[in-house]
Amino acid sequence: MANVLVCIKRVPGSSGQVLLTGDSMSIDARHVGHTLSPHEECAIEAAVQIAGDTGGAATVLTLGPEGALEQLREALAVGVSSAVHLVTADGGSGDSGDAHGPADVAAAIADVARRREAAGEGFDLILLGNDAADTGDFQVGVRLAYLLARPVVTGARTVAVDGSGPAAVATVIGDGPAGTEEFQLPLPAVVTVKEGEITPRYPSIPGRLKAKKAPVEVIEAPAPVQGTARRALVLPPEHPSTVQILGTDKDTGAAAAAVVDVLHTIGVVTR
Amino acid sequence: MSTSATTVLVLVEAEPEEMSTLSLEALTFARALAEPAGATVHALVVGDLPANGAGELSSHGAQVVHQVSDPRLAAYSAAAWASCVVDAIGAQSPAVVLAPASPRGNEVIAHVAARLDLRMAANVTEVISAQVQDASTGDAALVVRRQVMGGAVLEELDLVGSPALFTMAGHAVEHTTVESPAPAQVIATAPISLSAADLVAAVRRTVPVASSGTDLTRARVVVGGGRGVGGADQFDELIALAGRLGGALGVSRVVTSLGWRPHHEQVGQTGSRITPDVYLACGISGAIQHWAGCSSAKTIIAVNTDPEAPMVTKANYAVVGDLHQVVPAISSELDARHH
Ligand SMILES: Cc1cc2nc3c(=O)[nH]c(=O)nc-3n(C[C@H](O)[C@H](O)[C@H](O)COP(=O)(O)OP(=O)(O)OC[C@H]3O[C@@H](n4cnc5c(N)ncnc54)[C@H](O)[C@@H]3O)c2cc1C
Ligand SMILES: Nc1ncnc2c1ncn2[C@@H]1O[C@H](COP(=O)(O)O)[C@@H](O)[C@H]1O
Numbered sequence: 074m075a076n077v078l079v080c081i082k083r084v085p086g087s088s089g090q091v092l093l094t095g096d097s098m099s100i101d102a103r104h105v106g107h108t109l110s111p112h113e114e115c116a117i118e119a120a121v122q123i124a125g126d127t128g129g130a131a132t133v134l135t136l137g138p139e140g141a142l143e144q145l146r147e148a149l150a151v152g153v154s155s156a157v158h159l160v161t162a163d164g165g166s167g168d169s170g171d172a173h174g175p176a177d178v179a180a181a182i183a184d185v186a187r188r189r190e191a192a193g194e195g196f197d198l199i200l201l202g203n204d205a206a207d208t209g210d211f212q213v214g215v216r217l218a219y220l221l222a223r224p225v226v227t228g229a230r231t232v233a234v235d236g237s238g239p240a241a242v243a244t245v246i247g248d249g250p251a252g253t254e255e256f257q258l259p260l261p262a263v264v265t266v267k268e269g270e271i272t273p274r275y276p277s278i279p280g281r282l283k284a285k286k287a288p289v290e291v292i293e294a295p296a297p298v299q300g301t302a303r304r305a306l307v308l309p310p311e312h313p314s315t316v317q318i319l320g321t322d323k324d325t326g327a328a329a330a331a332v333v334d335v336l337h338t339i340g341v342v343t344r
Numbered sequence: 345m346s347t348s349a350t351t352v353l354v355l356v357e358a359e360p361e362e363m364s365t366l367s368l369e370a371l372t373f374a375r376a377l378a379e380p381a382g383a384t385v386h387a388l389v390v391g392d393l394p395a396n397g398a399g400e401l402s403s404h405g406a407q408v409v410h411q412v413s414d415p416r417l418a419a420y421s422a423a424a425w426a427s428c429v430v431d432a433i434g435a436q437s438p439a440v441v442l443a444p445a446s447p448r449g450n451e452v453i454a455h456v457a458a459r460l461d462l463r464m465a466a467n468v469t470e471v472i473s474a475q476v477q478d479a480s481t482g483d484a485a486l487v488v489r490r491q492v493m494g495g496a497v498l499e500e501l502d503l504v505g506s507p508a509l510f511t512m513a514g515h516a517v518e519h520t521t522v523e524s525p526a527p528a529q530v531i532a533t534a535p536i537s538l539s540a541a542d543l544v545a546a547v548r549r550t551v552p553v554a555s556s557g558t559d560l561t562r563a564r565v566v567v568g569g570g571r572g573v574g575g576a577d578q579f580d581e582l583i584a585l586a587g588r589l590g591g592a593l594g595v596s597r598v599v600t601s602l603g604w605r606p607h608h609e610q611v612g613q614t615g616s617r618i619t620p621d622v623y624l625a626c627g628i629s630g631a632i633q634h635w636a637g638c639s640s641a642k643t644i645i646a647v648n649t650d651p652e653a654p655m656v657t658k659a660n661y662a663v664v665g666d667l668h669q670v671v672p673a674i675s676s677e678l679d680a681r682h683h
Binding site: 085087091093100110111112174175176179204206207208209210211212215216218219220224225226227228248249250251252253254255256257258259262267268269270272299301302303304305306307308309312314315316317318319320321322323325326328329330331332333335336339340341342 | 364451455463464489491493547548551565597632642656658659665670676677678
């Protein structure tokens with residue numbers, strides 16, 4: 074029976090042009106809405122599967138503004154049974170929208186994990202995304218593992234839990250420079266997940282209804298200590314379009330000839 | 345061993361035949377940072393060096409190479425590598441420690457940051473202002489710029505700490521060699537602080553991936569396919585053209601999410617970053633997360649029915665039209681010219 078915690082982050086969506094807030098300190102998400110990293114969607118799916126396979130439970134956690142309840146509900150709709158919301162103060166438009174840096178987020182998650190453990194409801198496995206879709210710090214999971222003195226593997230393509238009690242282990246498969254790598258971690262452990270092999274399920278209608286009633290523990294987020302050290306966000310210079318149209322499918326032959334000319338000029342095809 | 349001069353320490357990664365490209369880029373970057381400060385560039389490698397590894401490191405600016413060997417380091421463990429970096433920090437007191445922003449580089453530097461309770465900046469592209477102070481007199485204080493949102497946005501931040509820890513975004517600089525380099529001094533060392541706990545999360549086994557054709561991340565030509573391809577059974581023309589050009593197929597996330605193609609072919613923020621000479625992007629709109637993976641292509645040719653698609657407006661060249669007409673026509677044109 075594995076008790077799994079999955080940590081997710083509300084991030085700005087970004088279908089079109091990215092806009093910054095007036096003070097250049099955050100991404101203006103008013104028009105693009107919010108989402109999760111695909112890595113975290115896979116982590117949620119892994120948590121739900123492991124909880125199901127072992128007869129345990131999956132809990133989702135986020136540290137973020139009030140609006141992050143929307144992302145918690147998404148996880149609750151696909152089979153996570155309860156949620157923890159560490160609420161931050163936020164203007165409502167930013168990326169993570171507040172001043173918590175990766176060390177602060179890890180510390181806040183560690184506090185929750187310790188409290189649950191003291192109550193006899195410790196998490197056997199904590200799953201996170203490999204990197205957050207907005208800040209991409211690549212470190213919350215590793216910092217959390219050190220705070221809890223647990224082993225950690227990052228970038229898992231799949232995670233499974235075998236055995237129970239003190240003999241329980243997590244088998245993790247990931248991609249290394251020389252091929253597929255396998256790890257086996259004694260529980261409790263921390264694993265960060267990458268998109269690739271896990272297919273997240275879609276929420277069902279009963280799932281969505283259940284999510285509305287699922288328990289959400291709301292806690293005020295601890296104040297940041299280390300912070301983000303952000304000075305400003307800047308957009309890379311927009312280069313005016315200099316595209317040269319080589320042709321259209323009205324005259325496919327001419328267009329194809331022009332493409333092949335370019336390939337010759339670049340030197341990727343030689344006569 | 346302690347050095348009086350300030351050092352910049354670079355964690356480098358060895359491949360079987362050579363040092364990784366990103367490692368050479370990180371060394372090139374470290375050199376530019378060290379020179380004005382009169383600092384020395386040290387490289388740290390865990391495990392074996394390829395035959396000409398020391399030569400490659402010297403020619404890219406490493407003055408000293410620390411090579412850590414121990415049977416316990418045979419299987420990769422991020423915690424074990426981190427303990428080697430922490431040992432080197434203890435011995436050299438470098439002002440700056442950096443690594444390539446590869447999966448290993450990001451992972452190991454995150455471990456080092458957690459152990460030493462330091463800040464870490466991932467995917468740095470530039471150091472805007474550097475005070476590489478002598479380790480005995482105080483902390484390094486850098487202002488760095490790094491990629492966030494998959495590179496669509498840059499963040500400027502203060503990187504204070506001793507040492508300053510960061511990873512270098514791939515292809516932010518081109519790697520260059522130094523003129524008439526002196527061979528680096530190679531110092532073989534044993535790990536000092538490596539403990540049993542560092543080996544708990546070590547790789548148990550590695551299964552080499554059967555390489556199917558050209559590796560996407562190294563291909564000189566990538567033919568891309570997106571939702572516009574239309575279905576799992578519609579990729580033959582693209583695959584044929586990629587094969588014809590000695591290149592690889594790359595796809596968008598919509599394509600992998602729909603199960604049309606496997607995820608290892610995905611280009612973008614949550615897929616691979618490609619650096620080909622030419623990227624022929626067909627039926628891909630060019631969302632920023634896709635762009636994150638293909639913006640380092642030297643030349644981009646878009647094939648798209650929509651002349652306003654970002655992939656088209658940001659490309660060097662474009663054909664406006666149905667890819668199922670244009671792609672086979674390119675293949676036949678190549679055949680025709682070959683006769
Ligand atoms: C955090 C995050 C991470 C992401 N990571 C990635 C990633 O790694 N990689 C990635 O690709 N996406 C990623 N995405 C998704 C991304 O935002 C887009 O949804 C995706 O790239 C769109 O794929 P597409 O261009 O194939 O599809 P669409 O946007 O639907 O575009 C299809 C294009 O095909 C054209 N078209 C249609 N028919 C034809 C035809 N017959 N001939 C020629 N052209 C035609 C259309 O004009 C259109 O431009 C990520 C999203 C998020 C939020
Ligand atoms: N504010 C947050 N709340 C909960 N989990 C988070 C938060 N920020 C980051 N994480 C988790 O940590 C992972 C790595 O984030 P990062 O180290 O910031 O790239 C993310 O994919 C999330 O799973």
